[in-house]
Amino acid sequence: MKGGEAIIKSLQDHGVDVVFGYPGGVLLPLYDVIYDSDLKHILVRHEQCAAHAADGYARASGKVGVCIGTSGPGATNLITGIATAYMDSSPIIAIAGQVGTSLIGNDAFQEVDTLGITMPITKHNFQAMKADEIPGMIKAGFYIAETGRPGPIVLDLPKDVQEEEFNYKTDVKIDLPGYKPTKKGHPLQIKKAAKLILDSKKPVILAGGGVIHSKSSEELIRLSELISAPVTTTLMGKGSFPEDHKLSLGMLGMHGRKVANIVVDECDCLIAIGCRFSDRTTGNVGEFASKAKIIHIDVDPAEIGKNVDVDVPIVGDAKNTLISLTRNIIKIKTTTKNVNNTNKWTGYISDFKNNCRPRISFEDVPLKPQQVIKEIMESIDNDTIVTTDVGQNQMWMAHYFTSKIPRTFLSSGGLGTMGFGFPAAMGAKVALPESDVVAVCGDGGFLMVCQELATIKEYDIPIVVCVFDNRYLGMVAQWQKLFYDGRISHTRLGEVPDFVKLAEAFGVKGERVERPGEMKETLKNALKSGEPTLIDVTIDPDEILPMVPPGCGLTEIVGEYKVERESPGEIPYVKTTSRSRGD
Amino acid sequence: MDEQRSHIISALVLHRPGVLQRVAGLFTRRGFNIENITVGTSEQEDMARMTIIARGDGKVLEQITKQLNKLIDVIKVRDLEPGNTVERELCLIKVHAPVEHVRSEVIQYANIFRGRIIDVGIETLTVEITGTPDKIEALIDLLRVFGIKQIARTGPTAISRGIKTI
Numbered sequence: 001m002k003g004g005e006a007i008i009k010s011l012q013d014h015g016v017d018v019v020f021g022y023p024g025g026v027l028l029p030l031y032d033v034i035y036d037s038d039l040k041h042i043l044v045r046h047e048q049c050a051a052h053a054a055d056g057y058a059r060a061s062g063k064v065g066v067c068i069g070t071s072g073p074g075a076t077n078l079i080t081g082i083a084t085a086y087m088d089s090s091p092i093i094a095i096a097g098q099v100g101t102s103l104i105g106n107d108a109f110q111e112v113d114t115l116g117i118t119m120p121i122t123k124h125n126f127q128a129m130k131a132d133e134i135p136g137m138i139k140a141g142f143y144i145a146e147t148g149r150p151g152p153i154v155l156d157l158p159k160d161v162q163e164e165e166f167n168y169k170t171d172v173k174i175d176l177p178g179y180k181p182t183k184k185g186h187p188l189q190i191k192k193a194a195k196l197i198l199d200s201k202k203p204v205i206l207a208g209g210g211v212i213h214s215k216s217s218e219e220l221i222r223l224s225e226l227i228s229a230p231v232t233t234t235l236m237g238k239g240s241f242p243e244d245h246k247l248s249l250g251m252l253g254m255h256g257r258k259v260a261n262i263v264v265d266e267c268d269c270l271i272a273i274g275c276r277f278s279d280r281t282t283g284n285v286g287e288f289a290s291k292a293k294i295i296h297i298d299v300d301p302a303e304i305g306k307n308v309d310v311d312v313p314i315v316g317d318a319k320n321t322l323i324s325l326t327r328n329i330i331k332i333k334t335t336t337k338n339v340n341n342t343n344k345w346t347g348y349i350s351d352f353k354n355n356c357r358p359r360i361s362f363e364d365v366p367l368k369p370q371q372v373i374k375e376i377m378e379s380i381d382n383d384t385i386v387t388t389d390v391g392q393n394q395m396w397m398a399h400y401f402t403s404k405i406p407r408t409f410l411s412s413g414g415l416g417t418m419g420f421g422f423p424a425a426m427g428a429k430v431a432l433p434e435s436d437v438v439a440v441c442g443d444g445g446f447l448m449v450c451q452e453l454a455t456i457k458e459y460d461i462p463i464v465v466c467v468f469d470n471r472y473l474g475m476v477a478q479w480q481k482l483f484y485d486g487r488i489s490h491t492r493l494g495e496v497p498d499f500v501k502l503a504e505a506f507g508v509k510g511e512r513v514e515r516p517g518e519m520k521e522t523l524k525n526a527l528k529s530g531e532p533t534l535i536d537v538t539i540d541p542d543e544i545l546p547m548v549p550p551g552c553g554l555t556e557i558v559g560e561y562k563v564e565r566e567s568p569g570e571i572p573y574v575k576t577t578s579r580s581r582g583d
Numbered sequence: 584m585d586e587q588r589s590h591i592i593s594a595l596v597l598h599r600p601g602v603l604q605r606v607a608g609l610f611t612r613r614g615f616n617i618e619n620i621t622v623g624t625s626e627q628e629d630m631a632r633m634t635i636i637a638r639g640d641g642k643v644l645e646q647i648t649k650q651l652n653k654l655i656d657v658i659k660v661r662d663l664e665p666g667n668t669v670e671r672e673l674c675l676i677k678v679h680a681p682v683e684h685v686r687s688e689v690i691q692y693a694n695i696f697r698g699r700i701i702d703v704g705i706e707t708l709t710v711e712i713t714g715t716p717d718k719i720e721a722l723i724d725l726l727r728v729f730g731i732k733q734i735a736r737t738g739p740t741a742i743s744r745g746i747k748t749i
Contacts, residue, residue, distance in 0.1 A: 116604065119601075119608050123655075127601075177597075178597065178654065179655045301649050301652070302646065302652075305645060305646075
């Protein structure tokens, strides 16, 4: 068998049925194999989008996504997508072509040191110098990508290796003496955590992307209900806990819900699960949850103690650890009659939450993004997958959108990659053709990847792209308004393009939405039509998100926090700018 | 735990192309302060041992070991205890010694430090010395008065005392 055939065979042996790729000179042997293969290949229009699509595929389905790019510029174009997957722990395998082994190091045409470039942005990478290494590398690649803390893998594949003949063996053995991810948390640490939780009067749970990766949402709900602890999430954790649940606080952090930020500041025990305490989540680390004992559960030992000092570290997979923690708590509760009395705390939070519900109904023209999001929520099913781009559109969605099911809210959290939303939606739809997929993008980010309109048209991938069109790089403009004396430096995007016409140029249906009520109707029709559609939504360029300025504590929220009052009464705590507060 | 000091980290790694780059790259990317790194074969086939000298407090060191452990090609990592570790470095010093009395003085110093003269030229002597970095520093300071033409140091390598291995 030839090396190129071994690639395809090994991928298929691992259950891969679709790859996102873009061919090139050194990939000719591999693409010649793909020509005869029943592996579905989706030709993207830029390699970056192949990586984002594989990432979206992985995030939506939980399976490894695969992308392919040629050597040199093909590989460097994949980089942004690989780094995005790395920061958000998404399992993808990126196959990059390489010049022939005899040319490596000669600065050959389209040669780049892919291995060197991708070392800091992959969980691991390989270079196959002989064809017989391929099956083992693919097998190890899948194993490493999927287990422990998931992450991207790069396989660098020289041209001659794709052509080399070798004896293919099906049951190749892999030996990874340096890779043994911890699965189960230490029993003593879990016992310690259980005691700490039962002794606390004001517990809060912070759930991150790890809860989604380990498929432990049910276990999370069980724990939170058992100890009556409210749950806030990071951006990556959005969807891990149903946000319509009475114990949900919504997202925490710089653009988090006010109730979440203040409750985390006031809590006496923070149970952090599968999160890495990013600066966007914690605000000023020195002030973060300063009254709380912190329990941190994570499968990656290096995340524990990295950004925030913790009282009870537990290295382990979220699912196993949550099951065991819940068992321990029940055991202590039944044997010692230690009932954590959090009634006062949950009562306070429930009042706070009801009085601090962010306002989402607006009749204004130009449209307020909140109103658009409200109409999006009214037109989709619970299991509809939404992706966001990066910037204001992302934070509006994170703040106002109610996510109920894991793997239905996909967003580039760590790297904050503009241009992620659209190709990721494409990948998600390919992974789960039965689910509706809606991409929410800003006009800036969408334009970075708009060429993929060709891909969704050619392959008939019926997603709906909503472009929140305010003709600004809104988030940067917001910071300029708030922190740089309103000096709007190069964040105004001008009048072009006409997004409806742009879509039409690619043969994709384009719609325009300008008034309240129109989004709901247009989106419903678009989803029903089963055709790829772009909806250009003209929104108010002056709308600003409530936010915690960088470097500030989580309670120092600036910007007007518009609330939708449904029950009368005062908000229990409304002061938002003071640093020192008593209990 | 919180004092800033140099730590000696011994790491067993797979003897593969690129492994040094992975380790060195990690230090650069994470902003760890690396003072020295030596690599050589180990007692196990296909494995190499790296001795890394890095500066930082306990928290930094914990991150360094954890991050190193995350690399797939790194098998074992240990921070060697200063009181229970033997540390040695090899250094070659080429000294300007054109006249008789300078030559005999250099030879005497080398003897006192249990060094050896490994090359004699018309105008130079080359001293080989093995020892702790402090001892090497001391000899270099003494020889400096004669004029040092060149120094080549291996950087320290280290092993724990007694039965303990990593």
